[in-house]
Amino acid sequence: MKKRLFPLSLALIILLLPTQNIQAQTQTNVEFFHGLPSLPDGRRFMARNPLDPRLPFPANEVYKESNSPLFGFVEVDGVEYWGQIEFDLKPSNEQSDEETLQIATNQYPKLFGERGYLVDPKNSLSAYNQDWNKDTPMPHAGIVHVPFMWNFGKAQLHDTQVTLQALGSPSFYTDIFSHIQTFDNRFDSTNSTWTLGAKLLDWPTNRNGNQLIGATIFLPSAIARNEFNEDATQPDKRFLTHQAHVSKEYTSTLWETKSKEQLVEEGFSIEAIKTRGVGMSTLTWQTNQIELHIPTQDIQTIQAGFYAVRILWSMTKGPSS
Numbered sequence: 001m002k003k004r005l006f007p008l009s010l011a012l013i014i015l016l017l018p019t020q021n022i023q024a025q026t027q028t029n030v031e032f033f034h035g036l037p038s039l040p041d042g043r044r045f046m047a048r049n050p051l052d053p054r055l056p057f058p059a060n061e062v063y064k065e066s067n068s069p070l071f072g073f074v075e076v077d078g079v080e081y082w083g084q085i086e087f088d089l090k091p092s093n094e095q096s097d098e099e100t101l102q103i104a105t106n107q108y109p110k111l112f113g114e115r116g117y118l119v120d121p122k123n124s125l126s127a128y129n130q131d132w133n134k135d136t137p138m139p140h141a142g143i144v145h146v147p148f149m150w151n152f153g154k155a156q157l158h159d160t161q162v163t164l165q166a167l168g169s170p171s172f173y174t175d176i177f178s179h180i181q182t183f184d185n186r187f188d189s190t191n192s193t194w195t196l197g198a199k200l201l202d203w204p205t206n207r208n209g210n211q212l213i214g215a216t217i218f219l220p221s222a223i224a225r226n227e228f229n230e231d232a233t234q235p236d237k238r239f240l241t242h243q244a245h246v247s248k249e250y251t252s253t254l255w256e257t258k259s260k261e262q263l264v265e266e267g268f269s270i271e272a273i274k275t276r277g278v279g280m281s282t283l284t285w286q287t288n289q290i291e292l293h294i295p296t297q298d299i300q301t302i303q304a305g306f307y308a309v310r311i312l313w314s315m316t317k318g319p320s321s
Contacts (some may be wrong), residue, residue: 053232055083056084109172150290157180196314197313199248199313225278226276241255242255
């Protein structure tokens, strides 16, 4: 299997020792592969509503006064919808985490992603550019958005495992939901399968190099949607989703397309199989159901401080079936 890795996340955490503070929040920065084509203007938009991936992302109403090309109206099934149609440019690699956090505010939030374009599948399937990124392991598919930041609040350390609940931020549209968005334009066969996974690049680490060995980020089983589902607002049964304790030790599978054989057995048509996971798909969690688990069997070695952890997201081509 060929794999394309998308290094993402700085996670930060806030804990309390009996007499000291430990801080952290989870931030996710994604590295995308490059070369997405800039196609002519038209009914083409990247940023999608995670609860209905046929529609543009429902941005903060303040941007209705903006002249930015990131926002606009899109007609879907004869109805016009306003929203964010292209992602905000992701911060440069030279930018510090503190600088990135200052870019977005609750009043003017940001939806970070790679600025790319995809033809609206309901407009013309033939307009898909099949030569996209042919020098990459996954030329016709990719991750275009991941949650930018979670904050895990404060906690008192004790002799048992500490569990911290994620607190989203209106500045990054994660206050209620957190989501991942993928695209796949391999419409030419029934073999367009893929799997999405995640792992920690290291244990949560503070500025002195002290680590929270064994810590995991718990992601519950999420809701997967696809713009070609009969009702795009409902979970797409052509996907499998999995809860996982995301760890440094291995990649956890979170989301995958079902095999052709399984879908045939479940009664799906060939056309439904051809559109499994293609176009735009979203995976959505309730932010407050995401947790950071910190084992405290070695509580004497844990230092107070600001901890950070990087997450690596990966999208892997599935088997030929």
